[in-house]
Amino acid sequence: MGTDIDGVIESRSPDGHWRFTADLLDFQPPRDYVAWECLFGVRGAGDVERPLFAARGLPDGISDAVRESGIGDFQHDHTYATWAEVAAVEWDDPLAHGPAWNWAVRALPDGEELVRVTPGLRAAAADTFGGNLLLAPPEWPPGAEVRLDDVAHRPVTLTARMLAPPDEGCWAQVWSAMRDLAARYGDENVRLVVWFG
Structure with missing residues (x-):
């Protein structure tokens, strides 16, 4: 049995409340265990020692969309990242201390x-x-x-650019949507919240 990803992009309104802005599934993320290990520390082959946004749990003040579909008996490995954090990623930094086994x-x-x-x-x-x-x-x-x-x-020491290229596929579209929203709301006021099931 496989694992699937779900999630939303949220933005924070001027009054401080987080609200649903976009459904991650609209970007049609494939079942990509390689990218998920790199980005969120979920699945993969065990070669990533330092995933980018792993094991953070749910953020404070989640939107109704997350509360309604992201919390339940079958959802797990909740995590999140603000646009400020995504924009600061060094995509060519090593994800492990040495070469990958796989x-x-x-x-x-x-x-x-x-x-x-x-x-x-x-x-x-x-x-x-x-x-x-x-x-x-x-x-x-x-x-x-x-x-x-x-x-x-x-041998190769893996980087995020190798496993989840920021300028290709669905993640490029997700990052682009977040960047556009951040131009309107601010870098710390846009975040991606994901979970798996």
Whole structure:
């Protein structure tokens, strides 16, 4: 059984009350465990040590929309972020102290591509470095590359830009909507509230 995301964008009125402004589902977020691990610390492969907006719970003064659909027996992992926090994200900062266990970078003629580490790549690492262990990228010697199907692979330290690019897909649309609202209400007066079920 999978996990789904839900949420809203709220804005704070001049009298200090938070109100529903947009439904997250209108942006059609896909079931993307990779992005969710990066952004909210939910699901994923365990390679993100420092998700951007994880485990905050519900914010104070939630809107009626959150109270009505975000609280119940099946909703969990509530968290939120203001536009000020999203705007301050350093998208190229590392999300962990070292290389990922489940990801590598594959060198292609026109650039690099982030790929999942497969059993075949682990076996190629064992062949490259000797021994019969299936070696994950953090176990490769520093600076080492592994060739698989005549393509070089190297360890990678993940960033938010790799896992949840801020300028692509539904998250680009969410951030754009929040930016536009913040221009009207102020950076601290616009927030995204999410939960999972």
